[in-house]
Amino acid sequence: MLVAQRTVPAGTDIIHDGEEGGPFYTLWAGWAYRYKSLRAGAGDRGRRQQILDLLLPGDLIGLESALTGQACHAVRALTEVVVCLHNPKAFLRLFDACPRLAHAVVETVIRDDRRADMRLAVVGQRNATQRLAHFLLDLSDRLSQRDLVEAEGQSLPFPLQRRHLADALGMSGTHVARALAELRAAALVEVAEGHLVLRDRAALAALCGYRAFDGMGRRAIL
C-alpha cells in the first residue's frame, strides 16, 4: 500500500472538530491528544477545553472520521509528530471484505470505549490527587505496552505541561501543581526535564484505586 508520511510541528491541529470527510492516520512518532473545546455556557469566561485522550505512537487518529465521514473532536500534536496517512475509501473496502479487519476495528473502538468509561468514573468520583495518580498510572501502562518506558526506573518521557493535565483531568493548572507537589512530597513520583518517574506504583495504585487494564491483547490493526 502506498504510504504517505507527514510531519506536524507541536501545537498544530491534525484534525479539526466537525471536519467532514477528513483522512485518517496512524501516529508514527510523537504524542498527540484528542480534545473538544466547549462552547461557553452562561457565566463561563475562560475558554476551557477537555482533553479526551492522549494518542501515543501506534494509535490511530481519526478512525471515527474514516468510518462515519465526520469527526466530533479535534486532534492536536503535543510534540512534533509523524503520522502515516491512510486512504479512507480503501480502508472501507477492506473493512467490508475482511471480517478479521472488521473485528480488529471493533476491538480497537471497544477498547477506547472502556478507557473512556474509566476516565469518566475517575473524573466523576475521585479527587484531584487521585485523578492525577490514576492518569499517570494509566499513561505508564500504555507506554509500557509499547516498550516506551526505560525499564529500569519506570522513567517515562513526559511532554505534558500542567495545563494539559488540567484540561485532561478537569481541574485548574494551579491545582494540578498542588496535586503534583503532594505526590512528590509523598515520594510517589518525580517530574523533571520532560521525564516522569513513578517511584512507588503500588502506593499510587492504592491511593486512587487503580487497577491495571487487562483488556484485550494489544495488537496493531493496520
Place this chain on the structure above:
Amino acid sequence: MLVAQRTVPAGTDIIHDGEEGGPFYTLWAGWAYRYKSLRAGAGDRGRRQQILDLLLPGDLIGLESALTGQACHAVRALTEVVVCLHNPKAFLRLFDACPRLAHAVVETVIRDDRRADMRLAVVGQRNATQRLAHFLLDLSDRLSQRDLVEAEGQSLPFPLQRRHLADALGMSGTHVARALAELRAAALVEVAEGHLVLRDRAALAALCGYRAFDGMGRRAIL
C-alpha cells in the same frame, strides 16, 4: 430467529461487572443503566458508583460482551425491564458474513463513543447546574428520537431518583436537589410524579452550552 424474552424487576443487575461469556440483549421496555462501582481509594469511605450511561428502550445491552467475551461494567434495571435475549455466537457469525451488520455495529459503538466524550467534557468542565441541565437535555433528545416524549409539553417519563442523577453526574445527592431547585426556580424545568417537563429548552441549552447531537441517523441494528 428464535427470541427469548426476559422480564427483570427494578434494581436487579442484568449484567455483572467482569462477567465472561455473558449473553447480550435488546432492551425492549423499561430503563436501565450501565455503571461501575469503584474500588475505594485511600481515604474514601462511602462506596460510590459511576453511572456511565442510561439505556433506553431500543438500546443494546452487553454488545461489548458479545464482541469481546467480557463485560467491563455492570448493567442494572432502573425500572422493571423487558429484554430480548440474543445468541452471541450467531451474532458473531452474522457479523462476519454481513458487512452491513458490521457497519451498523461500528456505528453504534462509535455513537456511544461520542456520547462518552461529551459526558467526559461535561463532567470535567461544567458546574453542577450545567451538568444537570446538559443531562436532562441529552435525555430528552434521546427519548424524542424514540418517540417516547409526550409531544405537547416536552413531558418525559422520569424514573430517576436524585441519587441516580448524583451517580451519573459525579455529585452528591444533596447537591443534585439544590441544582434541581435552582432550575425549577428559574422556571426551566419541572419535576413531579415520575415525570419531567422541560419548560424552556433554549434557555437550558444556553445555560450549559448544549448542542443537539446530530450524529448519524438513528436506526435499529437488530
Place this chain on the structure above:
DNA sequence: CGTATGCTTGACAGTCATCAAAGCCCGTGG
C-alpha cells in the same frame, strides 16, 4: 539584558460534600 513562558506558592472566595433535621408519601398493621 529584557521579555516571554512555564512552574510554584500564598491568599482568598466559591463550589460542593457532609452531616443533620424536618417534611412528604405510601404501605403496613392495629
Place this chain on the structure above:
DNA sequence: CCACGGGCTTTGATGACTGTCAAGCATACG
C-alpha cells in the same frame, strides 16, 4: 380508619476541596 415506620426529598449549617488572582522564580530566547 388512623397511627406508625421507612424511604425519598428538601433545606440549613459547616467545612473540605478547588478555582481564581497575584506574586516570585527559573529558564529560554532574541
